[in-house]
Amino acid sequence: MKFEMRIYTYINGKFVGKDIYGNKYYIHCRGVLRNGREMRWVIYNGLVEASKIPPNWHHWLHHVSNEVPEETDSRRFVWQKKHEPNLTGTLYAYRPAGHLLEGAKRDKATGDYQPWTPSDSAGI
DSSP: OOHHHHHHHHHHEEEEEEOTTOOEEEEETTOOEETTEEOEEEEOSSSOOGGGSOHHHHHHHTTSOOSOOOSSOOOOSTTOOOOOOOOTTSTTSOOOTTOGGGTSOOOOOOSOOOOOOGGGGTTO
16 A cells, blocks of 8 residues: 555555455545545555445445445355455465466366368359
């Protein structure tokens, strides 16, 4: 976090809550409005990555909801998955079989694939 933002948050910020990733959320303590809305912001825990914000806090930050979310997990239904930040570029990123970093070996073709060739469409 930049030094200026740390000072601004210390002087003007009112702590609202914290999410499961340790990100902290603030509103302007004097009720200063920007475009008719109260100012809201987040101080990230660690790397600044927007995908680390859970959906319930994202709604609050963007004024979709005025209800401050709880720190608990945001899952509501059995079929909903737990929120995960974007893992692209990390050690935990998805790499399918055959990826260079996964040994660059993939299964042999099963024989059910027929490549297209221009002679196949001669009558069209």
